[in-house]
Amino acid sequence: MAKISIDINSGTIQKDNAVIGIDLGTTNSLIATINPKTKKPFCLPIHGKNSMPSALYFDAQKIEVGSMALEKLVSDPKNTLYSIKRLMGRSFHDLGHELNKLNYKIVDNHDQLVQVRIDDQFYSPIELSSYILKELKKVGQKELQKDIQKVVITVPAYFNDSQRQATRDAGKLAGLDVLRIINEPTAASLAYGIGINTDQPKTVAIYDLGGGTFDISILKIQQGIFEVLSTNGDTALGGDDIDQAIKNYWISFYDLKLLSRSKNQLLRLTAEEAKIQLSKDKSFHKKIAIQNQHITLELDRDRMNTILSPIIEKSIAICKNALSDANLSTDEIEEVILVGGSTRTLAVKQAVQKLFSSANVNDDINPDEVVALGAAIEADILAGNRTDMLLLDVTPLSLGIETIGGLMDVLIPRNSKIPIQLKKEYTTSIDGQVNLAVNVYQGEREMIKDNRKIGEFILKGIPAMPAGIPKIEMSFMLNADGILQVSAKELRSGVKQEITLKPQYGISDEQIKTMLQDSIKFAQSDMDERSLAETITEANQLIYATHKFMRDNPQLLLEKHIQTMSGLIRKLEDSIHKKDRLTINNRIEELNEFTKPFAEQVMDHQISKALRGKNIT
Ligand code: ADP
Ligand code: MG
Numbered sequence: 001m002a003k004i005s006i007d008i009n010s011g012t013i014q015k016d017n018a019v020i021g022i023d024l025g026t027t028n029s030l031i032a033t034i035n036p037k038t039k040k041p042f043c044l045p046i047h048g049k050n051s052m053p054s055a056l057y058f059d060a061q062k063i064e065v066g067s068m069a070l071e072k073l074v075s076d077p078k079n080t081l082y083s084i085k086r087l088m089g090r091s092f093h094d095l096g097h098e099l100n101k102l103n104y105k106i107v108d109n110h111d112q113l114v115q116v117r118i119d120d121q122f123y124s125p126i127e128l129s130s131y132i133l134k135e136l137k138k139v140g141q142k143e144l145q146k147d148i149q150k151v152v153i154t155v156p157a158y159f160n161d162s163q164r165q166a167t168r169d170a171g172k173l174a175g176l177d178v179l180r181i182i183n184e185p186t187a188a189s190l191a192y193g194i195g196i197n198t199d200q201p202k203t204v205a206i207y208d209l210g211g212g213t214f215d216i217s218i219l220k221i222q223q224g225i226f227e228v229l230s231t232n233g234d235t236a237l238g239g240d241d242i243d244q245a246i247k248n249y250w251i252s253f254y255d256l257k258l259l260s261r262s263k264n265q266l267l268r269l270t271a272e273e274a275k276i277q278l279s280k281d282k283s284f285h286k287k288i289a290i291q292n293q294h295i296t297l298e299l300d301r302d303r304m305n306t307i308l309s310p311i312i313e314k315s316i317a318i319c320k321n322a323l324s325d326a327n328l329s330t331d332e333i334e335e336v337i338l339v340g341g342s343t344r345t346l347a348v349k350q351a352v353q354k355l356f357s358s359a360n361v362n363d364d365i366n367p368d369e370v371v372a373l374g375a376a377i378e379a380d381i382l383a384g385n386r387t388d389m390l391l392l393d394v395t396p397l398s399l400g401i402e403t404i405g406g407l408m409d410v411l412i413p414r415n416s417k418i419p420i421q422l423k424k425e426y427t428t429s430i431d432g433q434v435n436l437a438v439n440v441y442q443g444e445r446e447m448i449k450d451n452r453k454i455g456e457f458i459l460k461g462i463p464a465m466p467a468g469i470p471k472i473e474m475s476f477m478l479n480a481d482g483i484l485q486v487s488a489k490e491l492r493s494g495v496k497q498e499i500t501l502k503p504q505y506g507i508s509d510e511q512i513k514t515m516l517q518d519s520i521k522f523a524q525s526d527m528d529e530r531s532l533a534e535t536i537t538e539a540n541q542l543i544y545a546t547h548k549f550m551r552d553n554p555q556l557l558l559e560k561h562i563q564t565m566s567g568l569i570r571k572l573e574d575s576i577h578k579k580d581r582l583t584i585n586n587r588i589e590e591l592n593e594f595t596k597p598f599a600e601q602v603m604d605h606q607i608s609k610a611l612r613g614k615n616i617t
Helices: 092-101 125-144 161-173 184-191 239-253 261-277 301-325 346-355 370-382 509-521 523-552 559-578 581-602 605-611
Strands: 017-024 028-034 041-043 056-058 063-065 105-107 115-118 121-123 147-155 177-183 202-209 214-222 225-234 283-290 293-300 335-339 360-362 399-403 407-412 420-426 436-442 452-459 472-478 484-490 496-501
Touching: 017 125, 017 184, 017 370, 028 125, 028 370, 041 370, 056 125, 063 125, 092 105, 115 125, 121 125, 125 147, 125 161, 147 161, 147 184, 147 370, 161 177, 177 184, 177 370, 184 202, 184 214, 184 225, 184 335, 184 370, 202 301, 214 301, 225 301, 239 261, 239 293, 239 301, 261 283, 261 293, 293 301, 301 346, 335 346, 335 370, 346 360, 399 472, 407 420, 407 472, 407 523, 436 484, 436 496, 452 484, 452 496, 509 523, 523 559, 523 581, 559 581
Parallel strands: 017 147, 147 177, 202 335, 335 360
Antiparallel strands: 017 028, 028 041, 056 063, 105 115, 115 121, 202 214, 214 225, 283 293, 399 407, 399 436, 420 472, 436 452, 472 484, 484 496
């Protein structure tokens, strides 16, 4: 039975909500949802097809989305936008040679994210993507007769945080509640149910040959955790290249020269038609009008296979690189999943099967739909509709802050399931300290110098208080997309400061691995170093407190007491200088022993507080 919700305030009945998965592709975009009866995912038809070209056309009055826009690619190319996904979260410099693939005007904003120029208007890729998402939402709502709010959107596994954030923002701009951004290979595995409901770890290769891009991802799936072992690919390799190769073959075979732009396009579209038909038939022929004559373009499957073999070979070489990055041999891959329209070409399928000869090649699910279907399953899980599956993401490295002595104090330990929020209380180490530097680090080592700094800020305006009195609450919140929000709040005064960080930005899987290996390798020396740093901090605090005590309580002390204390302090300072932990400890003891009776006399809270407790620099 469908659930009906009633708004208690207005008394109106709300429409049922649908939860959907979106494959926001470079070439094509799809939406999928779960059939409430069968519990199986399915793709929603869009304008009569199962996918919508990710294209936009800027008319004088309005913006067309999808196939209507794509049709304008020939007649009005500068107002027709495609491959917007390539621009997401990237600067002009980031784009590099990918720029050659795009025929519309892209604005160089130096280090900033690029914009697209149409006439005298500027658009951000986020805004442009949001038009595609809005259209998908509109079509989906109409089809389902339900509201669409909650969605899961997929992105390539190699997308960095800036690209993920841009995708999330596009969703928000389209009026969607983005439950999560997930990796396309993860979605594809979910669609095949790989890694779910089993305790056995699986190593999976996802081969994704789309329209303009090729991606290979190697995943390790274990107890609902999808770990990306390596990704590789080519942003300029895909079905478009196959079309181009067929077109070039025809041009030379039929001696077609100096074609107009529109005839070129016609030839390209016919090449794609041939390629698609040859996925099921053995031969293709079609009569077209070209250069004032009618010719019949012909192609058979064997010829096509010869034409496209360099393209396939290129992708296979990339697969081998991905395997070596993951430190795996081909026979360690248990499952292969075929994704992307171009994997329907039989020669592609055969080449993949040949490379991964001992793996099970999954191609039962439509390769164009598999990512969207998996996204729908994930959306369904996140909406709380499925309890049989658990999908977890974990943070690969610990996150923490620098505490006095250059120590790493961890707030979120590595392998924590995300989203997660953790809080910890700290205090100051100097009297009247009004500013506090918060340095955020990532890594497993004991000393911050061996970890990776990911951000810093200063908590300013703490009211002057004796050391140890301010209560500073640090909060770390890591959301499901891996974005970290760090905030520091002095609880007595309410002074607050926060920062948003992207811990995974600019760090490769390889670097993460090295960091983990180093933490094991240096475990013992790290522990020694940490203990020494802690002891030195303790000693410095005791010296500080003793000086303060002598200054504040001259009436309690005779000259000989002051002499002894100063002598003990000098000895302690000397041992700190020599960095010998045992000696420092002994001298701390000595000084403590001597000062304790005096300290007890005044029952000075501050001094005893300053002698314990953790302090930030
Ligand atoms: P993207 O992920 O880049 O959006 P898709 O996965 O939708 O791309 O793949 C689009 C590509 O798949 C196009 O190059 C298209 O020509 C190709 N394609 C679609 N159907 C077939 C088919 N039956 N045989 C071969 N190629 C196909
Ligand atoms: Mg795709």
